[in-house]
Amino acid sequence: MNNISDITILVAVLALALWPAIIVYLSWRREKKIISCLKNETPATKTPKLSTEELIVSTLKKMGCNPEKNEEGNIGFMYQGDDFYLSFQEDVPFVMIWYPWWGTINADNPVLPYLKEVINAVNISSFITTVFMAENEGDKEIGIHSHCHTFFTEDGLEPEEHLKLILDSFFDTRNAIKENIDKLGSAISEEDEGTKKERVIVKGFSAYKENSKPIENKQMEEEKKK
Structure with a gap:
């Protein structure tokens, strides 16, 4: 037991x-x-993520813009009365934003060498890059354009806030360049309201040339005519 x-x-x-x-x-x-x-x-x-193009279009519409896709696949739009266009590749979270033809200057203008120095100085301290180029080789009229390469997704900063911040920075860059030119004795000529044409998106930078503003000093223009 x-x-x-x-x-x-x-x-x-x-x-x-x-x-x-x-x-x-x-x-x-x-x-x-x-x-x-x-x-x-x-x-x-x-919720499934939007494609790059869908995110761009959706964001611009929320901002009150009217995005239009051109022949090259870029998206053109107006922001605060000025033309911009945005280039992108699907499934790539980077976009290139252009602020084309925001200003012009004649190739013979004596201010041009100073303008180059001003643009170089502003480019160093800004994430917005400004360049100037003629539409065709030999053209007397030189266009001034700014662009920015940025990361653009639904993650992180709100897309609408992000894009608005960058677009406003384009205006800050433009104004900084103009103010520096003004300090050198140049003034910005106002655009003749009677010569404005209807905005049409066509291929290349030419779509935006008609809305550009000349960076000319009226006094210099009169002196050149003498």
């Missing part, structure tokens, strides 16, 4: 020792089964 009692006690001790492990194992299996059922039965609620 003693042997039987000893065996019974031993079995009881082993059972008590193993019971916590058995409970943990059963609980783990039950939780795993519940999670598996939830994955199979609950539909995904995460």
